[in-house]
Every structure is written in structure tokens, then in C-alpha cells.
Amino acid sequence: MPKCTINGHEVEVKEGATIMEAFYKLNEGIAHYCYHPGLSVAGVCRLCIVDIEGNPRPQIACNTVVTEGMKVTNQAEKIKDGVKWVLDFHLINHPLDCPVCDQAGECGLQDQYMQFGKYSSEMAEPKVKKHKVVDLGPTVVLDSERCILCSRCVRFTDEVSKTNELGLFNRGDRTEVGTFDGKPLDNNYSLNTVDICPVGALTSKDFRFRQRVWYLKDSETLCTGCSTGCNVKVYYNKEGAFRVKPVYNEKVNGHWMCDEGRGIYKFVNREHRLLKGRMKQKGQSTWTDMDAGALAKEAYQVIKSAGEKLAIILTGQYSTHEYQILLKNLPTKNVFHWQNQAEKWNEFDGLLLRGDRNPNTKGVELAMNASGIKTDWNDLISGIKSGAIQTVFVAGPENMAVYEDMKEKIQSLGSVQNIIWTTACKSEDFEKLTNNVWLVPMKSYLEKEGSFINNQGLEQKFKKATTIVSEALTLAEASYLVSGQNIPIIKMEAVDTFIDASRRPDQVTLEHRKKNEFVYKRGSL
Amino acid sequence: MSEVKYLTEFYHLNEFQGLEGYKKNGGYVQLERAFKMKPEEITEEVKKSGLRGRGGAGFATGVKWGFLPKNGEPRYLLCNADEGEPGTFKDRMMMERAPHQLIEGMIISAYAIGAKKSYIYIRGEYDYPIACVVKAIKEAYAAGLLGKNILGSGFDHEMDVYAGAGAYICGEETGMISSLEGLKGQPKLKPPFPAIQGYLKKPTIVNNVETLAAVKYIIRDGAQGFRKYGTEKSAGSKLFSLSGNIVKPGNYEVPLGYSLKDMIFNLGGGMKPGRKLKAVIPGGSSAPVLNAEEVDRATLDYECLASMGTMLGSGAIIVIDDSQCMVDMLGVLTHFYHHESCGQCTPCREGTGWLNKIVHSILEGRGRLQDIDLLLKVADNMKGRTICALSDAAALPVLSFVSKFRDEFEFFVREGRSKVKGTNYAQMHH
Numbered sequence: 001m002p003k004c005t006i007n008g009h010e011v012e013v014k015e016g017a018t019i020m021e022a023f024y025k026l027n028e029g030i031a032h033y034c035y036h037p038g039l040s041v042a043g044v045c046r047l048c049i050v051d052i053e054g055n056p057r058p059q060i061a062c063n064t065v066v067t068e069g070m071k072v073t074n075q076a077e078k079i080k081d082g083v084k085w086v087l088d089f090h091l092i093n094h095p096l097d098c099p100v101c102d103q104a105g106e107c108g109l110q111d112q113y114m115q116f117g118k119y120s121s122e123m124a125e126p127k128v129k130k131h132k133v134v135d136l137g138p139t140v141v142l143d144s145e146r147c148i149l150c151s152r153c154v155r156f157t158d159e160v161s162k163t164n165e166l167g168l169f170n171r172g173d174r175t176e177v178g179t180f181d182g183k184p185l186d187n188n189y190s191l192n193t194v195d196i197c198p199v200g201a202l203t204s205k206d207f208r209f210r211q212r213v214w215y216l217k218d219s220e221t222l223c224t225g226c227s228t229g230c231n232v233k234v235y236y237n238k239e240g241a242f243r244v245k246p247v248y249n250e251k252v253n254g255h256w257m258c259d260e261g262r263g264i265y266k267f268v269n270r271e272h273r274l275l276k277g278r279m280k281q282k283g284q285s286t287w288t289d290m291d292a293g294a295l296a297k298e299a300y301q302v303i304k305s306a307g308e309k310l311a312i313i314l315t316g317q318y319s320t321h322e323y324q325i326l327l328k329n330l331p332t333k334n335v336f337h338w339q340n341q342a343e344k345w346n347e348f349d350g351l352l353l354r355g356d357r358n359p360n361t362k363g364v365e366l367a368m369n370a371s372g373i374k375t376d377w378n379d380l381i382s383g384i385k386s387g388a389i390q391t392v393f394v395a396g397p398e399n400m401a402v403y404e405d406m407k408e409k410i411q412s413l414g415s416v417q418n419i420i421w422t423t424a425c426k427s428e429d430f431e432k433l434t435n436n437v438w439l440v441p442m443k444s445y446l447e448k449e450g451s452f453i454n455n456q457g458l459e460q461k462f463k464k465a466t467t468i469v470s471e472a473l474t475l476a477e478a479s480y481l482v483s484g485q486n487i488p489i490i491k492m493e494a495v496d497t498f499i500d501a502s503r504r505p506d507q508v509t510l511e512h513r514k515k516n517e518f519v520y521k522r523g524s525l
Numbered sequence: 526m527s528e529v530k531y532l533t534e535f536y537h538l539n540e541f542q543g544l545e546g547y548k549k550n551g552g553y554v555q556l557e558r559a560f561k562m563k564p565e566e567i568t569e570e571v572k573k574s575g576l577r578g579r580g581g582a583g584f585a586t587g588v589k590w591g592f593l594p595k596n597g598e599p600r601y602l603l604c605n606a607d608e609g610e611p612g613t614f615k616d617r618m619m620m621e622r623a624p625h626q627l628i629e630g631m632i633i634s635a636y637a638i639g640a641k642k643s644y645i646y647i648r649g650e651y652d653y654p655i656a657c658v659v660k661a662i663k664e665a666y667a668a669g670l671l672g673k674n675i676l677g678s679g680f681d682h683e684m685d686v687y688a689g690a691g692a693y694i695c696g697e698e699t700g701m702i703s704s705l706e707g708l709k710g711q712p713k714l715k716p717p718f719p720a721i722q723g724y725l726k727k728p729t730i731v732n733n734v735e736t737l738a739a740v741k742y743i744i745r746d747g748a749q750g751f752r753k754y755g756t757e758k759s760a761g762s763k764l765f766s767l768s769g770n771i772v773k774p775g776n777y778e779v780p781l782g783y784s785l786k787d788m789i790f791n792l793g794g795g796m797k798p799g800r801k802l803k804a805v806i807p808g809g810s811s812a813p814v815l816n817a818e819e820v821d822r823a824t825l826d827y828e829c830l831a832s833m834g835t836m837l838g839s840g841a842i843i844v845i846d847d848s849q850c851m852v853d854m855l856g857v858l859t860h861f862y863h864h865e866s867c868g869q870c871t872p873c874r875e876g877t878g879w880l881n882k883i884v885h886s887i888l889e890g891r892g893r894l895q896d897i898d899l900l901l902k903v904a905d906n907m908k909g910r911t912i913c914a915l916s917d918a919a920a921l922p923v924l925s926f927v928s929k930f931r932d933e934f935e936f937f938v939r940e941g942r943s944k945v946k947g948t949n950y951a952q953m954h955h
């Protein structure tokens with residue numbers, strides 16, 4: 001393990017580690033664009049120059065291996081001056097359109113320029129014109145003038161997604177990122193290119209022009225999109241949640257996440273949510289809205305009278321301790337695991353996405369095993385048929401988009417008398433229920449804390465970010481109420497922090513945008 | 526002292542182009558001798574001969590071969606015949622007049638480094654040289670000089686020609702490797718160096734046509750014999766491509782250390798009538814320019830030119846007389862480097878374009894006095910900061926043109942026209 005000195009601080013690094021890695025380890029500032037810890041070294045931006053004692057020429061930190069006793073600095077005047085110039089080279093042809101650029105506020109170019117820049121540009125020549133608003137594929141738009149040609153996006157599609165859609169076309173300062181003819185950037189990891197693009201050259205079609213990033217808060221949580229459990233950040237403000245980005249976790253997802261998982265912010269917004277408790281009598285078609293807590297208490301009567309004839313259905317969409325509390329509060333052996341598309345559960349795309357689109361299947365299994373429960377879905381069906389099961393409590397899915405068998409399952413509950421269904425979101429499918437139904441509004445994963453056990457058996461905690469539907473309960477809270485207990489843990493917040501979708505300005509801009517966006521196809525100029 | 530005929534001894538004979546004529550004049554005898562030596566002995570001899578790369582960088586050939594890992598197959602020998610450096614046309618003549626000389630040198634070198642496969646990467650525009658080399662390779666295969674068990678030595682070697690597609694950057698050795706691999710012709714980040722990880726990530730040696738051809742003569746005359754010409758640090762003779770405002774442009778072989786003035790005024794026949802020497806680019810367009818006073822003192826060897834802040838490069842001597850406008854000439858060079866930068870490294874990609882725009886702004890009468898210093902600053906910050914030397918190659922002419930002929934630049938900015946030609950860019954070119 002060689003030791004070296006970086007700006008006067010000694011640090012020991014792994015054999016073969018680069019100077020860049022030593023800077024990272026010390027958390028010492030160093031300008032860089034093309035280096036990304038999840039990709040191969042390109043060494044093209046030439047920003048990370050450092051002075052190594054005894055070496056007459058500045059070297060790049062990202063491609064220089066640390067040797068024992070090496071003395072490195074990026075604080076020498078000639079290095080600082082060099083970095084300024086390289087930044088200036090990056091900017092001479094940059095459009096400087098920060099006011100209309102989505103990246104503004106989290107842009108590598110802005111950040112590094114504030115820190116290391118030369119401030120006064122000496123460029124008096126006309127800038128190079130390149131393609132703008134290039135439609136790279138279903139998810140990403142490119143602005144070539146903003147691109148600093150760091151090649152991260154190209155390396156990503158070569159090395160990580162291994163889909164090879166992107167390339168650098170042409171030479172010199174005419175170089176542009178592009179796709180090979182007839183092959184769009186279209187893979188389930190494409191939006192990672194937007195994350196790693198240090199500037200606003202690649203923007204996400206889903207996110208662009210919807211929010212200025214400085215109006216967003218972020219909160220670290222877990223992706224609920226599948227059983228991998230990628231670590232993510234959700235970005236939100238009072239108008240709703242707007243995007244999800246991956247957070248590095250060596251053990252789980254590295255630097256990346258899939259595009260499908262980035263959709264998990266959508267269903268938490270108010271327009272998709274069940275805002276009130278609702279109930280409906282058998283045979284009726286109108287619902288009565290009710291306070292969630294009152295509804296749960298009413299459901300207690302039904303559960304009490306069901307006695308032995310109660311069954312519980314669990315989906316892998318709640319946190320581990322919620323299942324445990326539920327099974328403790330409603331002690332029955334009639335617990336069934338709703339396995340949506342179970343035949344696909346062993347599928348794996350080789351990178352992150354797993355066929356089991358539940359974040360906590362292992363949590364369900366753990367809770368059921370702990371109570372010594374072994375059941376089969378068919379037992380539930382026959383129980384309902386024979387009348388042995390009269391009332392079911394369904395811990396329903398939160399992300400209903402991945403429950404393709406929703407209708408089928410609702411049908412199979414056909415003749416049961418009472419259904420108490422906890423759900424975070426609304427669904428037309430509930431209209432098909434012909435039983436006595438109680439719909440209990442649930443908090444989404446953003447509104448509570450807990451843990452999920454992922455596919456590898458790793459238990460990961462997540463924390464509460466915000467409140468979106470103030471009335472909603474957690475599954476644990478609901479289970480106390482439906483089992484007739486009064487619990488102090490319910491602490492409702494007086495005001496919802498999210499406002500309704502109809503009042504969101506982005507509804508206007510979305511429409512506006514569709515009308516006005518002018519998209520070039522590559523080669524159309 | 527005058528021209529020598531060492532490498533070019535038989536170049537006047539048409540028959541030297543074909544296998545038969547080549548053999549008649551001593552061809553492939555050295556190959557047989559080389560096969561009697563151990564590969565390490567050849568490398569050692571090349572080291573002792575002091576042969577330095579003739580492609581531009583002047584790196585000691587034997588030392589470069591020594592960087593290869595001791596064992597391990599496969600490994601490759603690549604001959605750099607891209608000859609893209611403006612002003613250079615010597616490799617072309619060597620391939621046209623004596624393709625077997627190159628092939629023999631290459632088989633010997635390949636044997637020395639243990640390469641069973643070699644490619645000759647020839648500039649795509651060189652139709653005729655390509656045809657000559659392809660024909661010679663076919664002859665060599667037919668005569669058992671290539672292929673399996675060459676001349677009963679037990680050494681196998683395959684050789685192929687690859688035609689480039691017209692990019693200057695594919696003459697840079699790792700750019701060439703990328704191009705051969707079927708990738709976009711752009712240089713690779715070093716380390717690893719090609720000797721460790723080159724073509725197809727295998728150990729690879731890249732040498733210029735003239736370098737490889739010279740190896741044969743080291744076998745023939747031994748290291749000491751090879752040193753008959755040249756200086757201590759610049760051993761041997763070398764071909765120079767003389768061009769520009771000169772009476773007798775052409776390729777001339779002289780011992781290294783030869784006087785630049787003699788080259789121009791004796792071999793080259795001097796300046797055109799009524800013209801005076803103003804400047805000389807001594808080593809291809811990337812080499813800093815010398816003014817007339819410096820030309821007087823310069824000798825054609827690596828060390829003298831380096832001490833004068835320029836380089837021997839590829840041996841392309843471009844002579845500039847007093848009818849030429851230095852601003853206009855620099856415009857040609859900045860245009861070239863802007864066009865040829867591969868665009869990976871920011872300082873080179875952006876800097877080449879910026880320099881070109883500034884020079885053309887001056888040429889088109891939009892120049893500001895501060896642009897002259899700006900040229901120096903931009904060029905200065907492009908040097909020594911990039912993956913390959915193209916960025917330096919683009920910066921060096923700018924630095925030397927502006928600092929040595931500043932008056933012409935200032936005049937152009939002030940008057941909006943050339944000090945020499947009296948006209949502006951539009952009038953000069955249309």
C-alpha cells in the first residue's frame with residue numbers, strides 16, 4: 001500500500017490506485033470532468049492536472065498511478081493557472097445559456113468555474129455552431145453546443161449498459177455526440193447518461209423544463225421498483241416529486257439505477273393518491289368518503305365478527321416491521337402472499353433490474369416464516385368458495401403499475417363478503433369489487449421510515465422524506481386500528497405539504513412545451 | 526561534404542524496385558545473416574548503432590525495442606508509412622524505389638523483437654507506393670521470404686498493408702493503432718505504452734519506414750559501420766525532403782550533422798533569382814521556424830536543432846523566401862491543425878480552433894493588437910497538456926512565427942494588409 005502526499009497531507013492508497021483516487025480518499029478538491037469512478041479512464045478533459053515533485057511536466061491525476069513517497073500538489077501557481085486555462089478552453093465554444101439550461105444549479109461547468117475559473121474570457125471569435133435539441137431516443141435530448149465532450153455518456157453505453165448506442169462523430173471542435181444511424185439511445189439505463197453528463201448537454205425528457213433544481217429538496221431513500229433495492233435520492237418540493245437519481249452503494253447498485261425505477265416518484269404525487277378513506281356496501285356503486293382513522297375503526301367491527309374466518313393478503317410493498325406488527329395485531333394462520341407475476345421473479349437483466357418488482361418480498365417471507373405460516377394461494381380461493389373465509393384484509397400494492405394481475409386477483413376474491421384493502425393509490429379496479437369494501441389510504445414509501453430486505457437478503461433502512469397525504473396511515477398504524485387498539489403513534493400533520501396537481505404550474509408548461517418544442521433529427525440540418 | 530548514397534545507393538536503378546533486381550544488388554543477404562544472430566544480439570546492435578526514429582520524435586530505436594516484455598506472444602511490428610507531416614515525402618520515395626529494402630528491414634526487425642505479424646500502415650493517398658509495396662510483398666511471399674519458416678530459419682512472419690483514410694492523426698503511433706483496430710483514429714491514453722499494450726492490447730513496436738529500412742544496414746555494417754556517418758548523438762545518414770521557395774526541391778540523403786545552409790544553397794540550388802532567404806522550417810510543419818540568421822548556424826542533427834529550440838522531426842525542410850507573408854503562412858498551418866485535431870483533449874480541440882480563428886481574424890482585417898499576445902498565451906497553454914503531441918505541434922509554429930516575425934503580425938493588425946504582399950487575405954486568395 002503506497003503512501004503519498006497530496007497538498008501536504010499524507011495518505012495511503014491501494015496498490016495501483018491513481019492520484020485522482022488519492023484526492024477522493026482525502027476529500028481534497030480537484031477539478032475534473034471526464035473521470036468518473038464507475039467508468040474507464042479517458043484522460044481527455046485535461047483538467048485534473050497536478051504537479052508531481054521531480055516531474056517537469058504537469059501530469060493528469062486520473063491516469064497516473066501513485067508510487068511510494070510521491071509528492072503531489074494541485075495548489076502550485078502554475079497548476080492553478082493551467083486549470084484556469086483548460087476551463088477557458090472548455091468554455092470558449094459553450095453557449096453560456098445557463099438561464100434556460102436544466103443543469104444550472106448542479107452543473108459541473110458552473111461549479112468548477114466558480115471555484116477554479118479565469119472569470120474573464122478572452123474569446124472574441126464567433127463560436128462553433130452545433131446541433132441543438134437532438135432527439136437521441138425516447139428518454140434523452142442532446143444539446144451539442146453545451147457538450148464538453150468528456151465522453152462519459154459514450155463510455156457508459158459502451159461499458160455499463162453495453163448497448164453501444166452513442167458515439168463521438170466528426171473531429172476536432174466539430175466533434176459531436178450522436179447515435180448511429182437508425183439506432184436511438186434506447187435502453188433501460190439510458191437516463192444514467194443524464195446523471196453523469198457534467199453539463200446540461202443531456203437532459204431527461206421526463207424532467208426537462210419542469211423545475212429549477214434549486215427549488216427542489218432531496219431525500220435519500222430506496223428504489224421500490226424491484227427487489228434489488230437501489231439506493232436513490234428523490235427530489236421534490238411542494239408541487240410534488242419530480243425525479244429520482246441513484247446514490248452510490250458499492251454493495252447494491254454501484255453508481256447506477258434503471259430507467260424503470262426512476263418512475264417510482266410518479267405514483268406518490270397527489271393526483272394518483274387515495275386522499276380519504278372510502279367505503280361501499282355490497283351491491284352499491286357509490287362510495288362514502290370517511291376519515292381514514294374512523295374507517296379503520298369501523299373495519300374493526302367487521303374483523304372482530306369474522307373471527308376465524310379472516311384472511312390476510314400480503315404484497316411485498318411494505319416495510320419489514322409493518323408486516324411484523326400486522327401479523328402480531330391480527331394473529332391468524334390464514335396469511336397469503338400475493339406474488340405478482342411470480343414466474344418472472346427469477347429474471348435478471350444482468351445489471352440491476354430483477355423480475356420481482358417488489359422491494360420487500362424477503363420481508364414478507366421473513367414475517368410469514370416467523371409466524372410459522374406456510375400457505376398456498378389456492379387454499380385462499382377454496383377457502384372463499386367453501387365459505388371458510390368471509391373477510392379479507394389486503395395489504396395492497398403501492399406501485400400498482402407493476403401488478404399486472406390486479407384485475408385477476410380482484411376477480412378471484414369474488415364471493416368473499418368483506419374486503420378491507422389498504423392502498424396508497426386510487427385505482428379504477430376497485431370499482432370492480434362487488435363486496436363490502438373498506439379502502440384505507442396508505443402512506444407511500446416517501447412518507448414513512450422503515451426497511452426493505454432486498455434480493456441478496458440485505459436489509460436496508462429508509463427514512464421519511466415528506467408528507468404528501470396527511471390522512472394516510474402506515475400499515476402498522478392501520479393494523480392497530482383495525483384490531484381495535486387505540487394507538488398514540490398516529491401523529492397526523494395538519495397540512496399536506498404537497499399541493500394538488502391542478503394547481504401545479506408544470507401542467508401548463510407541459511402543454512406549452514409539447515406545442516413549441518422543435519426537435520431536430522440527427523442530420524436534418 | 527556532399528550528399529551520400531547510403532540508404533539510397535541503388536535508388537537510381539529501376540530494377541531495384543523488383544525482387545530480382547533487389548537481390549542482384551545485395552538484397553536479402555542481410556536477412557540471412559540476421560537469422561544467424563540471436564534476436565537479442567540484433568536489438569543490442571541496433572542500440573549500439575545509435576539509430577534514432579526517423580518518424581519525428583527521434584527516439585532511440587533499440588531502446589524502444591528494449592521496452593517490450595521479455596516473453597509473451599503475440600506481439601506486433603507496425604511500420605508507420607502514414608507520412609502526414611506537411612513537407613515530408615521521403616517515405617514515399619523509399620516505398621516506390623525500394624519496397625524490398627523496407628520489407629527486408631522489417632523482417633529483420635520483426636525477428637529481433639519476436640513479432641510474427643506486421644502491418645505497413647500507408648497513407649491512403651499514396652496509391653502508387655501502396656501498389657509498389659503490395660507487389661513486393663507478393664513477390665516476397667512467392668520467394669519464401671515471408672510466411673512460414675523463412676529461409677529455413679524456423680522464423681514465421683506474415684506481413685500486410687493497410688491503407689489509411691487521410692487523417693494526419695493516424696500517423697501518431699497510437700492513433701495508428703486505433704485506426705488499425707478499426708476504431709476511430711484517435712490516439713490512446715498513455716501509459717500503457719504500445720510496447721506493453723499496443724495493437725489489440727498486445728505488445729507492439731511502431732517504427733517509421735526509414736527507421737526500419739536502416740536496420741538492414743546496421744546488420745550489414747555493424748553498429749560501428751553504421752556510425753560512419755553522423756554525429757555521436759545523431760548516428761547515420763538521413764533522407765531530407767527539401768521544399769518551398771528553392772531552385773531544386775527534392776529528397777536528399779546526407780549524413781546527420783550536415784549544414785542546413787549547404788543543404789539549401791548547394792544541394793537545393795539556392796533561392797530563386799532575386800529572392801532572399803527569410804526563414805526555414807527544419808523538421809516538418811510542427812517544428813518551430815528558424816530565421817535567416819539561425820539558418821546560418823544550424824546543422825541537421827537532433828542536438829543542434831534542439832538547442833535552437835526546434836527539431837529535426839521528420840526531416841522535412843521548408844524554405845521560405847522574402848516574398849512570403851508569415852501571417853498568411855501561419856494561417857495555412859493553423860487551418861491544418863484545426864482540421865486535423867482528433868478532438869479528444871480539450872486544449873487541443875478548442876485551442877486549434879481558437880488559434881485558427883484568431884489568425885484568420887487578423888488576416889481578414891479584424892485583428893486587434895492584443896490578439897498577438899493572445900495567440901502566444903493560447904498556444905502556450907496548449908503545450909504539454911494533452912494525450913498526443915498534435916497539440917504541441919499546433920502550438921509550436923504559432924509561438925515561433927509570432928515571436929520571430931512579430932513585426933509582420935503587428936503590421937497586419939495595424940494596416941489590415943500584409944507587410945510583405947501589401948494585400949489582405951481576400952485579395953491574396955481570390
Ligand SMILES: Cc1cc2nc3c(=O)[nH]c(=O)nc-3n(C[C@H](O)[C@H](O)[C@H](O)COP(=O)(O)O)c2cc1C
Pocket residue numbers: 577578579580581582583584586605606607608609610693694695696697698699731732733734736737913914915918
Ligand atoms: C500528430 C502526429 C503525427 C505523426 N505522424 C507521423 C507520420 O506520419 N509518420 C511517422 O513515421 N511518424 C509520425 N508521428 C510520430 C509517431 O507517433 C511515432 O513517434 C513514430 O512513428 C515512431 O517511429 P520512429 O521511432 O521510427 O520514428 C506522428 C506523431 C504525431 C504526434
Ligand code: SF4
Pocket residue numbers: 146147148149150151152153154177193196197198199201202
Ligand atoms: S453529452 Fe455530456 S456526458 Fe456526453 S460527452 Fe457531452 S458533456 Fe460528456
Ligand code: SF4
Pocket residue numbers: 694711712865866867868869870871873874911912913914915916
Ligand atoms: S492532443 Fe489533439 S490530436 Fe492528440 S489526442 Fe488530444 S485532441 Fe487528439
Ligand code: FES
Pocket residue numbers: 031032033034035042043044045046047048060061062063
Ligand atoms: S479527469 Fe483527468 S483528464 Fe479528465
